[in-house]
Amino acid sequence: MTKKKLERVGFQGELGAFSQEAVRQLLGASVEVVPCQRFEDVFVKLAKKNVAAAVIPIENSLAGSVHENYDHLLHFDVRIAGETNVRISHNLIAPPGVPFRKIRRVYSHPVALNQCLDFFAHNPKLEREPFYDTAGSVKMIMEQRPPDAAAIASAVAAEIYGGRILRRSLEDDRRNFTRFFLLRRSGDAKQAPTRHKGRTEWKTSVVFSTRNIPGALFRCLSAFALRDLNLTKIESRPLRGKPWEYLFYVDYLSRVDAPASQNALGHLRELADFLRVLGCYPMERGA
């Protein structure tokens, strides 16, 4: 009996990162996860065919967008093939035997530290120590066993590395979700549209730039508004090398090949200096 070769999927962070939960939600458990240290490494691995797919965070409901990934979406030849929202819950994790009263330093990713400000305000003895990754901070304290340090990460990270959860749900706001994109190479054959129960709504993501003249963005958005296409997200990013000029990333509800969408993109092409479709994918409900 031949064992089916598992699809390799890249993500940033150590095993136990929230991105790994996003991989599970998007592709199920039967994949081989490939942890990478930096977001750029994830895109490079996908472009070089070291992995078949990649999963990256694109925005958090509290912290806002992951700008670096918007930039990578533009510079690598990839397409967005799916999205999912992961509920983010932060836990204070220490090596077994280290009690809460001994903790003085708390390691985690700066975004996670910043989402637990009430906890730190109530515990002024705790110093926040920025680390490159949430799950990685658990791995580090379990390896180095400093007697006065803890980490903030997911419950899964505590389980994987054998840490003990001292406090649960440290996050200031329980409505803390991160939206992730599933990426594939642009050239790879499109998957057959996934079967979803009930009516599937589709999202299309595009990026465009305009000259900095009065009403330019307004005219570009008219391409969508005149066709009743609902924008779910607009994000501006500075254009490298052109200080204070901007790229716009827009998500709207429609299949890319629907007539209204095709007309809108045709219209937008007349108005924008630059336009690229980043992907079309089933919208995830909820969050």
Place this chain on the structure above:
Amino acid sequence: MTKKKLERVGFQGELGAFSQEAVRQLLGASVEVVPCQRFEDVFVKLAKKNVAAAVIPIENSLAGSVHENYDHLLHFDVRIAGETNVRISHNLIAPPGVPFRKIRRVYSHPVALNQCLDFFAHNPKLEREPFYDTAGSVKMIMEQRPPDAAAIASAVAAEIYGGRILRRSLEDDRRNFTRFFLLRRSGDAKQAPTRHKGRTEWKTSVVFSTRNIPGALFRCLSAFALRDLNLTKIESRPLRGKPWEYLFYVDYLSRVDAPASQNALGHLRELADFLRVLGCYPMERGA
């Protein structure tokens, strides 16, 4: 002879931070600078009248917006009273006697580390160590004198703390500017409009939210477009507690009290769920 009491101005970071250069550009050298550890502390000090003014970074031409400060602008009762752009140039700084070949760890603010990726790609032996502040990382290595560590910060920070510059202009892109806002309390008497040489252009900054319905943002932007008001910036921020709904921050070229601006704001008030004017200030040319 009585010594004139200097105006106290808060900023985030240690002495030598880029924010201190912004203070000098906005208010000259005759002020007392009050360094704060966190952005929130700067806003709290201003609100509590510990300082008369504050200077905060709002966006970088490469890294994008400083989201946390957009949130604070909404939650504190302050107004934007000025803007300035500071050219960001990063230097590798070590204690005197530590040669480049000994360096293994480089401390700095994550945004600064992220703006020197080419330098790190060419020097793969160097580990990037995130620190809460650029100038603070210089202060730390000068106090602790680790034999294998350097910091990335401004030339002014090297001078203040006695560090030696080993490499200059590490930044990937020379067109690296940060835009800073001068803030004052909303209630404080408006300054007389500053005299500027030549014609002064004014900017107004507002924040608004809309329901998430098709064309809502488009209709809001029509309030500006129909009056030929030029937007120089639009930024969306997630609404806390309402996942995937957004606030919009808009800057446009006009005095807030000009007729077109007043008409636009009246129109926008009809369309938006929420609207606040954050300030009106002379536009800085250049960058």
